Amino acid sequence: MAAITGGPLIGRERDLSRIGDAVGQGGAFILRGEAGVGKSALLEAAAAQALAAGHRVLHGSGSQFEAEVSFAGLHQVLYPLLADLPRLSPAHERALSVALGLGEGAPPGQLLVANAALLLLRQAARSQPLLVVVDDIAWLDRASAVLLGFVARRLTGSRAGLLAASRSGEEGFFEYGGLPGHELQPLDEADAAALLNARFPALAPRACQRLLADARGNPLALLELPVALGDSPPSVLPQVLPLSGRLQAVFAARIRNLPAASYDQLLLAVLEGSGDVSILDRESLAPAERAGLVRIEGRLLFRHPLIGSAVVELATGEQRRHAHQRLAVRLAGRPERRAWHLAEVAEGPDEEVAALLQAAAHANLLRGDGVRAITLLLRAAELSPDGIGRAGRLGEAAYLGSVVNGDLRDAPRLLEQARRADRRGESLPTAVAGTYHLLNGYGDVDSAHRLMTGGIGTLADAHNKPLIEGLYSLLMVCFFGGRGELWETFHAAIDRLKPRPPELLDILGRTFSDPARLAPPVLDRLEVVVAGLEREIIPARISRVGIACAYVDRLGQCREALWRVVHHGRDGGAVTSAIEALFLLGNDAFLVGEWDELQQVVEEGLALCDQHGYQLLAWPGIYLKGMLAAARGDDGTATALADQMTRWASPRRARAIQYYAWQVGALAALSRGDFEEAYRQASAISPAGELAPYVPHALWTITDLVEAAWRSGRHAAVAAHAAAVQHLAVVSPRLAMVAGAAAALASGDNRLFEAAVATPGAERWPFERARLQLMYGERLRRTRAGGDARVHLVAALGTFRSLDARPWLTRASAELRATGQSAVPGSAELTPQQWEIATLAAVGLTNKQIGERLLLSPRTVANHLYQVFPKLGVTSRAALRDALSRNRSQMTQESPPP
Template identity: 55%
Template sequence: MRSTLPERDGTAQEPAGVELIGRSREEALLDDFLAGSATGGAALLVLGEAGVGKTALLDLAAARAAVRGFRVLRAAGVEFESEMSYTGLRRVLSPLLAGLARLSPPQEQALSVALGLTEGQPPSQLAVANATLSLLRDAPAGRPLLLIVDDLPWIDAVSATVLAFVARRLVGGRVGFLAAFRTGEGGCFEGAGLDELEVKPLDDDAAACLVAMRFPALSLRARQLVLDQAEGNPLALLELPRVLDRPQDAEVAPGTAVLPLSQRLEGMFATRVSQLPDNTRTVLLLAALEGTGDIRLLEAAAAPEGGLSSLSHAERGELVHVDMSRSRLDFRHSLVRSAVVQMASPGQQRSAHAALAEQLQDQPYRRAMHLAGATEGKDESVAGLVERAAVEMQRRGDPVGAVTALRRAAELSSHGRDESRRLAQAAYLRADVTGDLRGVPELLTDARRADAASTQSLASAVALSSHRLHIDGDVDSAHRTVVEAIDALADRGAPDQTLIEALYYLVAISSFGARDELWRPVHAAIDRLGPRVPEFLALLATTYADPVRLARPMLGRLDTAVARLTSDTDPGHIVRVAIAAGYVDRLPACRGALSRVVEHGRTGGAITAAIQALLLLGNDAFSAGEWDRAWQLCGEGLELCESHGYRLLGWPIMHQRAMIAAARGDNVEAFAVADHLDTWATPRRVGLVTAYASGIRALAALGRGQADEAFRHANAVSPAGNLASHLPYAMWAILDLVDAATLAGRHREAAAHAAAAERARLREISPRLALITIGASAIAAPDDRKRDLFEEALAVPGADRHPFEFARITLYQGEHLRRSKAVEEARGPLAAARRIFQRLGAEPWAQRAAREIRAAGRSTGIQPAERAELTEQQREIAQLAATGLTNKQIGERLFLSSRTVGTHLYQVFPKLGVTSRAELRDALAKLPSDDRDK
């Protein structure tokens, strides 16, 4: 929550041990924060305009925390290193690194690699964040810990993401997190749900008191000038009097505005810096560009200037503070650092960067960035180093920093071809990972300008096609661009990362197009790679591209890949394997990994992967009957799509929510979405999206009892008797088409479509598809075969984990039994189906079941006493199932086949009024005592 304080509650930039002027309420809030941190962990963000006194409040908190026995760690953002991954986190954690050995081996490895202490597989941001949290919580017991971070906007983005993650999870420990940033510049901390203290400028009385106390000799006119121009900003109130040391400086009439405050302060700092000796300014420039305040490094870099002895002038001027006990130099305010850099000439800045690079021979990552700053004009060798630094940034999970580094590498490139390639790689990262699609066209334009042939570059083709696909939905153009670029490549051995990404995009394009001719080049290109094809691509080209015809031989490999996701830290790879698992019902095993991807995106990670993970988790929740959760997940995904421009990814998410609306009878919402999808997709020939629209309409029409309309729309997804090639969505419409055809009297079409599902051997792919396939066959079968087929469908192991389909087939069974005059027998399945529909909120389907119950001559409120009694064997099987035994284990104990056990349980469920094994124990306990004691 934000604490909005009255105007008179301000602060002055006083030393931490001195009482602050006009900040009594802020002091009370800081005291409460420290008390909470010491007992149960807490986080507080201090925000306000530049110079308003945020650092003074941090100083005060540090002093009071030390008195209370806290161990205080302090760090601040560094402008030059704001694009260098994990540098901020290393500064924050430096005093605690001796405790890395106390972490678990995976956490120690993750944090050591991220901080550049060791080499290894780059960890995910989530792994680094969890390791950081553990390191803070596991600090030596006995003293609470206070972590203070100033100038958050200049903390590198990856470190800021980790710190935001940690700050939200401190409850329960004895760690406090206190950080400051300028209003509107908090990055991932803004809107993070943390307590906030907004610091306002001082009111007139507090400002006048501060100036009078600190500058008692200042003339009245000069004092009023300071008050007028400072406008209550404490930093200006304390700094402006320092330049009014000559009488003529105060001859400006009070109330006259000269410059905006920020520009006045910048100019004031520049004046103070310009008065320093040249060698002092040189050392200050080194410190400003080095960023970490490492005294030893600065001493070595400044050796030609006489070392750090000249810093005494800057200390007397209160520009910097040198703490030899910590071997650290700190600038008094970030504006000082900015002024130092801005006052230096380009040549001076290059010389300082070169001196720093010379001292960083053992840190190639930082050295490359300083070499880039030291280089004027083109230098391919430095460009190559910076490009490798960009690769390292990407490996560490900092694609935003990688984009910046690639752009700098492009500027340094000696050849147009290399410049274009690096710009195209930056464009690709923006399109695929960072969520910044709007910046892609500019980068591609610059790439083409650098090299007229850049449109033939594979990296350019991938970036361009990604932009077209996500923004415009231009499937055919995007497909043609990538295919031509791939075909232009010579086969040079193992595929590089750009080719792999190009093939992945080709899969994505072709899946949305949902036409055979789009997939043929995909299969041809992957076939050319042979055994060199990455596993996720081989899976996507089969289980995702056309599971009806290609999935079964790949299921074992897919299951292995899914099992490995438990230890996978790469969000992109997790999502790609999960996409391959989606249509063949392996998503439940992907839930944990996909949840990590979503959390990674929520904390500033890979946005594209997070959107896809939210969709996949939504699909899984829909199948599992967790419709409210599916709705929420899809809503979050849509917000990300809208805020980052991923229009195409929004269509599958809109479809998922519209299917929930259709199943629940919200036809206005369902048809509005279907019309929207159709209007956009039809002229663009985006076949998957038009299929989505038809699927929504088919389900909504079935809920309304409009069989002919439902059949027409389901038939548009895939014609009766045919499961469309390279449109796996056709499998999701099987039950709708067979149900609609039967209700419409189109028995031949129903039978043909059920037979097509059987020929495709879909029942061998997953329990859900077995339930649907056998259930469809039961609906379309002659009356003398229906009973056995319905029983077989509902006895499929795990069928009840898909409650909507399970309830529909249970309903169809009850309808068949009622029409076959087995009225008493029909009541159980009909009542069970109705209960599931009611739990899901599928009101049209619950009403359909209720009508059937009434037609069976029974009230729709079926009481437990009215249920048929269990046989002795059914009771025994139910009791064993309630203990958690599988069908196979029960069968082994009772000398029955697992299929027979499943059939009995299918009969038990409606009798007990339950829909899953989890409900068996309670249902058995509620039976009359004579039934339990049989």
């Protein structure tokens, strides 16, 4: 809490200047140092300096004995700005209001609340520069600390600054990494002596020497030890102790001199934690104010947090229980705080208090603070009598800990406690947590399926939240199991739900289980759900929408929302959702040719899996590493990763991981020209002429199977598979393209091939499209249509070069040479209009903007870019600028001198 200072600071001029330089024009600055070194005084001086310079200053502080209500610290900071909430967008206003307990609504995502707070601060700073000063930031409640860390990183360049202080060695939940800061050092001997002499001029020289030696430059000790010394001679000063011990002793001595009524009020204030003076007796607090221990400025502020520590340490157990009882009565209108204080009073099992704590946990969960919810659930479990109530609370804490906090390793202990609490059978929350642990620990798919179906039983209430969460878990069990009999149980459970299944669960159950058969009828409904991602704030729901989109090629529409989930996880949010989002982004990056991004997101996702023990969740990342290695011709890595997946998947009957391994193996074999092996691997996923039921991965391996069959001379297999996939053309441009190319290979009709590679939107899938162009170019060359073949071979070669897909690049180059062309045409082949369009696209103009400038339709612009990209050897607008620069340089070098 804020410190009280008196007089000018001594020896801190340079520190104060450094702070002013750091936050004067916006940005954040973190001041750290040992207890009592003067951080609070420096904050006050910086705040006064900012006020004198015309800034508006907002204050907040952490409390070691905070009642642990989510966003309490944020409420302190933003309280003077709450009248400006209506100036935010409705979504931001609603999120911040719910988080701060000012309104009701859907649980806000932490990222949405953080953005709302950031916008509110930026908005306030428009009319007047703003400085947020937060003391003891390591003692903030977790939700506030994480959010302010997010805000701190985004103030640079604004008129708002954040200045925070924290004790060295106390990390808390505020993320300091990367923020500018300064370790405040003790005063040097000269400045320490000047401070002591300025505040206590009557001290004898000998006493000053002893105090200077004892304080070791700590300003708080220099100011407080003389008070304890009083009229005593220097010889009776205490022996040298750890600084914190000495200061605690000083505070304790001053607290003991207070009247009992004043001490009781201080104890209430510390245990209540927020500084709310409405529950305190102001008259009884007067002696503490006169002693300089506290002050009241709208709320109660301690001179130093260690005073609060000393107050609690001096209390007996009975005094603390009595204080919590009184607070529970006085906070009757605040259920969460009341529940916590009742829990502190309870001495044994108390189902009523346990239920109140569980309700408080769910309220925190709705506000986006899953970590606090887990703490409350665990305390509720401690107060629960043995039985299903305790087991359910432990199971829920285990599940939330695994999903939200990434604390998967603690799940077995909690689950074992849950089983001991209720030996009659698994509660549904316990079954969900047990399923999650089985999957990510041992990968035991069948046991996880039995456990989950047993927990669900015949439940059918679509409004039963644990049931719905259990069905989402069952869905993932079925996916990784990859077998029809597992999915049948899931679909039967969905069909039982009354009055109807939740929309996303119903759609996901179709697009993720058997998309070839079940997805087409729900695609319009999926589009509506995807459109709602702009307003979605719950990370788990965003990642589930992404999963629903994966096999029907709509991940690109989810990218912005998925990145929000990743950032939320980086800021301390839901770890599982962040991992899923990273790998979903990786899936999309592979398909759309953003392979550098693919490497980055996969590495981050695998690091999180390793850090938190998510073994099963790691396999999609390992699969993506294998696919990239196979595509780029790193056969050794691809084969090793495929073998690793097979060895893990086979004994666990985790068929989805086996499908991953077979696709990596098929692509690696195609890359090295082993078409027999490629066909064997690809057809193991789904035989030619069939899209195997409940094998969604078959939609990602159509080109692999068709190419392997065509190149190995299995023309009947090509025709059979072409017939099997034709109905998928309505699902996405990618599937329309590969289905059309399969039909062209089967029929020999070049018009079908032309239509396939020109499918609207097909350019979004550059690697797969280039492979089809390579096959088409080869066929054209063999029919002596060399000129037409060159068009497609040049386009394919440009794509392979930009992706660094070396085996395919080598094959395309060889085919191009066989047509009689030894090099790829350069940018000299661009027409003047193509140059102009490419240049405008390179600086960020959209097709519509380019068309308006050049009096062309957006479609015409798109057609020109379709021809420009392969000529320049790029696959995206982002690469145009560098490609144009390289080709201008080449043209300059090749042009003869005038």
